[in-house]
Amino acid sequence: MKVWRQFYINLYTNDNRSFYLSVLRVGISLWLIKEMLINWPYLGMIYGSDSFVEVSNNKLFSLAHLDVQVLREHYQWLIGMYAILLFFNLLGIGRQFTALLIFLFAEMFFRMNIYTGHGGMYMCRFILLYLSIGNSYRYFILFKRKQPRSPGREQLSVFFTNIAAGCIMLHVCIAYFSGAIVKMQSPAWQQGIAVYNIFAGDRFNGTGYNNQLAHYGWLMKGIAWYTIVYEFAFPLFVWVNKMRTIMIIMGILLHTGIYFMMMIYGFQEVFLLTFGLFFTNKEWCSLLRKFRINITPAAV
Amino acid sequence: MEKKYSYIIKGTLILLVPYFVATFFFSLSKKDIPKNVMPLYIPFQVVFYQKWGFFKHTEPFNYRLYYEVSNRNTGAFVARMEVLQDIRKLATREAPFNQRYLLLDVILGRCITEVLNTDPLLLENSQSTSGLKRNGPLRTLENYAAIAAAAYHIDTAGNGCRLIIMQENYNDFTSRNMPPVIKAQPVFEGKYFNFR
Numbered sequence: 001m002k003v004w005r006q007f008y009i010n011l012y013t014n015d016n017r018s019f020y021l022s023v024l025r026v027g028i029s030l031w032l033i034k035e036m037l038i039n040w041p042y043l044g045m046i047y048g049s050d051s052f053v054e055v056s057n058n059k060l061f062s063l064a065h066l067d068v069q070v071l072r073e074h075y076q077w078l079i080g081m082y083a084i085l086l087f088f089n090l091l092g093i094g095r096q097f098t099a100l101l102i103f104l105f106a107e108m109f110f111r112m113n114i115y116t117g118h119g120g121m122y123m124c125r126f127i128l129l130y131l132s133i134g135n136s137y138r139y140f141i142l143f144k145r146k147q148p149r150s151p152g153r154e155q156l157s158v159f160f161t162n163i164a165a166g167c168i169m170l171h172v173c174i175a176y177f178s179g180a181i182v183k184m185q186s187p188a189w190q191q192g193i194a195v196y197n198i199f200a201g202d203r204f205n206g207t208g209y210n211n212q213l214a215h216y217g218w219l220m221k222g223i224a225w226y227t228i229v230y231e232f233a234f235p236l237f238v239w240v241n242k243m244r245t246i247m248i249i250m251g252i253l254l255h256t257g258i259y260f261m262m263m264i265y266g267f268q269e270v271f272l273l274t275f276g277l278f279f280t281n282k283e284w285c286s287l288l289r290k291f292r293i294n295i296t297p298a299a300v
Numbered sequence: 301m302e303k304k305y306s307y308i309i310k311g312t313l314i315l316l317v318p319y320f321v322a323t324f325f326f327s328l329s330k331k332d333i334p335k336n337v338m339p340l341y342i343p344f345q346v347v348f349y350q351k352w353g354f355f356k357h358t359e360p361f362n363y364r365l366y367y368e369v370s371n372r373n374t375g376a377f378v379a380r381m382e383v384l385q386d387i388r389k390l391a392t393r394e395a396p397f398n399q400r401y402l403l404l405d406v407i408l409g410r411c412i413t414e415v416l417n418t419d420p421l422l423l424e425n426s427q428s429t430s431g432l433k434r435n436g437p438l439r440t441l442e443n444y445a446a447i448a449a450a451a452y453h454i455d456t457a458g459n460g461c462r463l464i465i466m467q468e469n470y471n472d473f474t475s476r477n478m479p480p481v482i483k484a485q486p487v488f489e490g491k492y493f494n495f496r
Contacts, residue, residue, distance in 0.1 A: 011309070012301070012305075012309060038399045039399060039403070041400070042399065042400055042403055045403065046403065052440060052443035052444050052446075052447060053407060053440050053443075054436040054437075054439040054440045054443065055436060056436050058346075059346045060346055060347065063346075115406060115407045115410045115411065115440075116403060116406055116407065118406075119352070119354060122349070122350045122351065122352075126348075126350070152301060152302045152305045153305075155301060155305060156305050156308060156309070159309050159312075160312075163312060163316070167316070167320075170320060171323065174320070174323055174324050174327055174352070175327070175350075175352040176352075177324075178324070178327040178328050178352045178353060179352050179353055179354060181328060181329075181332065181353075182328075182329055182352075182353035182356045183353075183355075183356075185329075186356065186357075188357075188358065191473070192473070193358075193472075193473040194355060194358045195358075196360075196473045196476060197358035197359055197360050197473075198355060198358050200360065200470055200471070200476070201358075201360075201361070201362050201470070202362050202385065202388045202389070202392075203362065203388060203405065203409065205388065205391075205392045206392065206395055207392075208392050208393070214476060215476055215477055217473070217476065220473070263391060263392075263395050263396070263398070263402065265396065265402075
């Protein structure tokens with residue numbers, strides 16, 4: 001009971017993750033800008049009303065009285081507003097309100113073309129939602145707060161910052177764990193057949209020699225089991241201090257492997273970005289001090 | 301701490317518990333979700349859509365998307381083009397600067413999967429001349445025919461087209477070290493339509 005009480009008090013008194021939450025805000029904004037830029041020549045194909053892609057209204061749009069065809073007819077305006085908001089979020093202008101608007105825009109774009117959505121975008125939407133409740137504006141912002149908050153409001157801000165970080169970490173763990181359960185139940189994954197099918201096919205042939213690698217049965221089985229063990233272990237052991245760095249290194253290996261071997265880019269980038277949240281402000285401070293970088297909050 | 305803030309904190313924590321329990325259960329496969337919470341699955345996914353069981357089913361085949369072009373009046377065969385294999389080859393060759401091909405691949409690939417998972421009767425209706433109940437994925441594949449024809453320099457004037465989805469099986473895991481044997485079979489053959 002005492003432990004839970006202390007945990008509860010820490011939630012609103014100890015600002016543990018605001019540094020990396022600020023990094024994540026900047027990182028996610030840059031990632032979304034990058035996604036927009038690489039898709040720039042094809043935005044008409046993805047969202048335009050005269051695209052060959054036929055999209056019907058989804059349930060959420062119907063509930064919100066939005067018409068997907070009208071949105072697609074005005075996609076350039078929407079993209080323009082979205083770009084401005086991303087730039088604002090990068091600099092911390094408009095704070096949580098901007099983050100919330102970006103979440104709504106990202107959600108809308110995601111549903112305007114259901115075919116192009118990917119795991120990175122799924123997770124990114126949730127990160128944006130959680131960023132809109134937390135305070136990721138203690139670092140890397142253009143304008144400081146003019147007046148400090150009252151002690152009560154400050155505690156509330158710390159609480160929501162810890163909650164936002166906690167939600168992102170928990171969501172990452174759930175994503176891995178549900179993936180592990182699915183794979184663990186599949187004999188094809190246990191025998192390495194699932195990985196063989198991916199490597200021998202032409203859809204995820206990122207290197208041009210994946211087909212040759214598929215001949216090595218031990219390699220296929222090894223990759224399959226590495227993935228299963230990692231996805232099971234990460235949600236359990238990343239919270240244990242001694243195991244955390246190993247889990248993060250395993251994650252970096254898995255995601256960079258998928259990035260280069262399978263050409264699945266966005267998903268890996270977003271998940272890699274979240275890993276820094278598993279380290280506290282203190283740990284980041286001491287790590288950066290080794291490189292003679294001192295971090296001090298820019299805003300109260 | 302002031303009472304009002306304490307209530308906000310406790311209220312938030314109370315809200316988060318069912319949210320994350322739901323997130324966990326609804327990100328599992330449908331068969332793993334407890335039956336008593338199943339009615340909440342669709343409303344939850346409408347708002348918080350997510351799917352994490354990637355590569356749940358992988359199969360030892362590639363899909364191929366063919367467009368068969370023929371003269372609208374005489375029915376004479378004009379050309380047959382396959383688009384998916386070329387897109388994927390280019391995606392591999394141009395990686396990591398291959399966004400155009402990745403986008404095309406993901407759009408066409410998902411539409412093919414959707415078409416193959418749709419009730420054939422609904423597809424039949426979608427292809428009828430009245431075509432009141434349009435099937436989005438099938439329409440998308442049909443719409444792409446004109447783009448493919450332009451890329452392959454095939455004249456669309458006076459010609460019609462139909463799409464064929466082939467499943468091209470390659471050696472399975474147990475026969476991976478045998479000489480490659482590719483077996484192709486059509487899994488969907490559409491009706492003729494005019495280029496759009």
